[in-house]
Amino acid sequence: MRLYEYEALDIFEQNGIPVPRRGVASTMHEALHVAGEIGYPVVLKAQVLVGGRGLAGGVKTASSPDELKEAAEKLLSSDIKGLPVLKILVCEKIEIAKELYLGITIDGYSGKPIVVASTEGGMLIEDTAKTSPEKIASTHIDSSFSFYPYQARALLRRLNISQQLISSWTDVISQLYNVMMRYEALICEINPLAVRPNGGLIAVDAKLEIDDSAISRVRFPLPDRIERIENVLERRGKEIGVTYVDLDGDIGLISSGAGLGMASTDIIGEKMRPANFLETGGGITADLLYKCMELIMMKPGLRAIFINVYGGINPIHEGAKGVVRYIKEHNVKIPIVAKALGNKQEETWEIFRSGGVHVVTDAATEKAIDRLYELVGRG
Amino acid sequence: MSILMNNSTRVIVQGITGRIGSIQAHWMLEYGTKVVGGVTPGKGGTIVEGLPVFNSVQEAVKETGANASVFFVPAAFVLDAFMETVDAGVKLIVIVPEHIPVRDVMKMRNYALEKGVFALGPTTPGILVPGVGKMGIMPASMFAPGRVGIISRSGTLSYEFAGILSEKKVGQSTVVGMGADPVVFRNLVDILELFEEDPDTDAVIVVGEVGGEQEEKAAGFIARRMTKPVSVYIAGRHSPQGKRMGHAGAIVRGASGTVAGKHEALRAAGATVLESPIHVLDWAVKHNLK
Numbered sequence: 001m002r003l004y005e006y007e008a009l010d011i012f013e014q015n016g017i018p019v020p021r022r023g024v025a026s027t028m029h030e031a032l033h034v035a036g037e038i039g040y041p042v043v044l045k046a047q048v049l050v051g052g053r054g055l056a057g058g059v060k061t062a063s064s065p066d067e068l069k070e071a072a073e074k075l076l077s078s079d080i081k082g083l084p085v086l087k088i089l090v091c092e093k094i095e096i097a098k099e100l101y102l103g104i105t106i107d108g109y110s111g112k113p114i115v116v117a118s119t120e121g122g123m124l125i126e127d128t129a130k131t132s133p134e135k136i137a138s139t140h141i142d143s144s145f146s147f148y149p150y151q152a153r154a155l156l157r158r159l160n161i162s163q164q165l166i167s168s169w170t171d172v173i174s175q176l177y178n179v180m181m182r183y184e185a186l187i188c189e190i191n192p193l194a195v196r197p198n199g200g201l202i203a204v205d206a207k208l209e210i211d212d213s214a215i216s217r218v219r220f221p222l223p224d225r226i227e228r229i230e231n232v233l234e235r236r237g238k239e240i241g242v243t244y245v246d247l248d249g250d251i252g253l254i255s256s257g258a259g260l261g262m263a264s265t266d267i268i269g270e271k272m273r274p275a276n277f278l279e280t281g282g283g284i285t286a287d288l289l290y291k292c293m294e295l296i297m298m299k300p301g302l303r304a305i306f307i308n309v310y311g312g313i314n315p316i317h318e319g320a321k322g323v324v325r326y327i328k329e330h331n332v333k334i335p336i337v338a339k340a341l342g343n344k345q346e347e348t349w350e351i352f353r354s355g356g357v358h359v360v361t362d363a364a365t366e367k368a369i370d371r372l373y374e375l376v377g378r379g
Numbered sequence: 380m381s382i383l384m385n386n387s388t389r390v391i392v393q394g395i396t397g398r399i400g401s402i403q404a405h406w407m408l409e410y411g412t413k414v415v416g417g418v419t420p421g422k423g424g425t426i427v428e429g430l431p432v433f434n435s436v437q438e439a440v441k442e443t444g445a446n447a448s449v450f451f452v453p454a455a456f457v458l459d460a461f462m463e464t465v466d467a468g469v470k471l472i473v474i475v476p477e478h479i480p481v482r483d484v485m486k487m488r489n490y491a492l493e494k495g496v497f498a499l500g501p502t503t504p505g506i507l508v509p510g511v512g513k514m515g516i517m518p519a520s521m522f523a524p525g526r527v528g529i530i531s532r533s534g535t536l537s538y539e540f541a542g543i544l545s546e547k548k549v550g551q552s553t554v555v556g557m558g559a560d561p562v563v564f565r566n567l568v569d570i571l572e573l574f575e576e577d578p579d580t581d582a583v584i585v586v587g588e589v590g591g592e593q594e595e596k597a598a599g600f601i602a603r604r605m606t607k608p609v610s611v612y613i614a615g616r617h618s619p620q621g622k623r624m625g626h627a628g629a630i631v632r633g634a635s636g637t638v639a640g641k642h643e644a645l646r647a648a649g650a651t652v653l654e655s656p657i658h659v660l661d662w663a664v665k666h667n668l669k
Contacts, residue, residue: 049621050621051621051633106481106485106561106562108561108562108563108591108592108593108628109566109591109592109593109596111484111485111488111489111562112485112489113485124633126633126634126635143485143486143489143490145482145485184480184481184482186481186561211480211481211482212478212627213454213478213479213480213481213627214480214481214482217480243623243624243625245618245619245622245624247617247619255535256535257533257534257535257536257625258533258535258559258588258624258625258626258629259531259532259533259534259535259536259537259559259586259588259614259626260533260535260536260539261535261624261625262533262588262589262614262615262617262618262624262625262629263536263539263612263614263656265617265618266614266615266616266617266655267655267656269616269617270655274617277617277618277624277625279624279625281477281625282399282477282516310518310521310534310535310538310539311518312504312516312517312518312534312535312538313399313403313475313504313516313534341518341520341521341538341542342518342520342521342538343406343518343520345520362546363521363539363542363543363545363546364539364542364543364546364656364657365539365656365657366655366656366657367657
């Protein structure tokens with residue numbers, strides 16, 4: 001679960017990291033009120049869960065109530081990369097002498113947390129790695145998950161910075177690592193971590209992503225995981241326990257695995273356009289596939305449906321019953337093609353056929369999608 | 380004849396008294412796997428699928444001579460059961476469940492590496508050696524004996540590739556699911572190395588997906604060390620940036636983990652990049668695989 005910047009800043013602050021004075025607003029009047037309390041100038045930042053917000057026009061400065069009104073109204077009526085801006089963060093404007101980068105993430109390849117520090121803040125760390133690798137220092141954290149201040153100091157010494165900065169930055173690293181551990185985070189990032197003219201450090205941005213698999217054991221309050229999903233269909237998917245990703249085409253998809261689902265959208269995308277990605281994982285029942293049909297049919301303008309399932313961990317004959325029940329109850333007229341292989345495949349085919357589903361028995365998904373294309377064409 | 384599993388592999392099923400554990404124990408036995416028992420703490424002394432159930436892994440190993448274990452344990456209990464299994468001396472462990480906290484996976488991975496245990500997963504369909512046995516959930520009907528190795532990050536796509544090949548009488552030596560989480564127990568390179576050294580594998584298919592850097596990191600090994608032909612398919616070219624495509628590890632962040640980046644690295648290493656799964660048949664014909 002990715003947290004909004006304003007939520008992450010609250011958590012960073014509770015863990016001792018210096019952050020700007022701020023407030024969150026969902027209307028222009030609220031923004032005006034917050035700015036009045038903080039004092040001008042202020043920075044307004046669109047709260048959306050997507051990167052590259054600054055370049056997309058999601059950050060504005062206001063030096064007076066008039067400027068603020070205009071900026072707030074503009075932001076609150078805009079979209080950033082397709083996401084509506086429902087909230088803005090109003091922050092005191094910080095005077096910045098230098099921008100740094102600090103991130104703690106999981107290095108999947110080594111299977112260890114990694115701390116990354118750079119004297120080049122405010123840009124993507126991947127870009128700095130390409131252009132000025134000498135300005136980045138990183139260190140892995142061992143399997144005991146203990147990280148001591150001396151390790152942070154050793155890391156920072158490699159960046160040729162002042163003793164004073166090493167010492168204040170070390171404090172922030174320790175505090176951020178505490179956040180990582182307490183919140184079961186996958187990503188904790190401050191970019192930029194600003195150096196103020198007096199030498200003090202302050203986090204003027206905050207990124208925090210929590211491990212979905214560990215949310216139930218985090219002992220600190222967290223916002224609701226499902227409520228924050230902005231897309232209605234994707235939220236409904238989470239509610240019924242499947243992964244739904246909204247795409248912009250008109251061929252619906254139900255698959256029983258993530259890899260198979262991705263390959264299916266890739267193959268559909270060769271000649272037609274997928275309306276969605278949907279994967280059930282290992283929990284197929286008749287009821288679940290009934291609900292999956294309901295979900296994908298919520299998308300307007302579907303021309304056809306492709307069902308691609310394997311009977312490995314999943315009882316696909318049960319799933320087929322749910323699909324057929326939906327077809328009969330809702331008198332579904334658009335063509336449905338199913339490829340269903342593995343345990344109990346013959347029984348599954350029988351059930352699908354009883355609902356008028358076109359069953360393809362070839363092993364390759366391409367053959368099934370060829371059949372679908374024969375039925376509905378390019379569209 | 381295979382990697383990781385062979386005729387002397389004796390398997391216990393952890394979580395055998397659960398709904399999925401008992402069904403999968405049935406399918407594994409039916410495929411001819413030497414499943415010798417099960418473990419569920421508190422259910423020792425019962426019988427499932429004709430197999431004795433034990434309270435502890437240590438007891439199961441002592442009574443049955445088991446040397447491998449497959450997990451159908453609820454995610455929250457996997458860490459504890461894994462440590463118990465390693466301490467009982469089992470050297471091959473397959474972790475089928477998904478949604479295990481990443482921090483638990485890192486702990487298990489470090490401990491397994493320290494103790495010389497080969498573990499696969501989490502979120503893996505397991506291992507299948509055609510004609511010999513399987514540990515995990517792979518549906519037997521998709522596979523046929525032969526000389527092609529398959530390594531897959533995705534369960535369902537490992538079945539898809541095996542099925543496409545089997546339909547054309549190209550069999551497999553071993554099929555390995557490496558797991559689909561952001562951190563897995565063994566990296567792609569470790570499994571490629573086993574196939575390179577296996578005298579009964581002639582060529583290897585790698586089935587990857589967007590996210591992470593497993594495929595990129597394997598490119599160096601493929602270039603330097605692999606003498607056998609390698610073909611690679613990467614799923615997810617239509618995945619929008621920042622969206623998790625079902626698997627916890629399948630997410631494109633910024634410019635990293637994209638299909639294009641993986642293709643470029645693998646092509647440069649000399650691997651054959653398959654644009655669509657069915658193209659694996661052309662590759663099999665070209666290398667005269669069976």
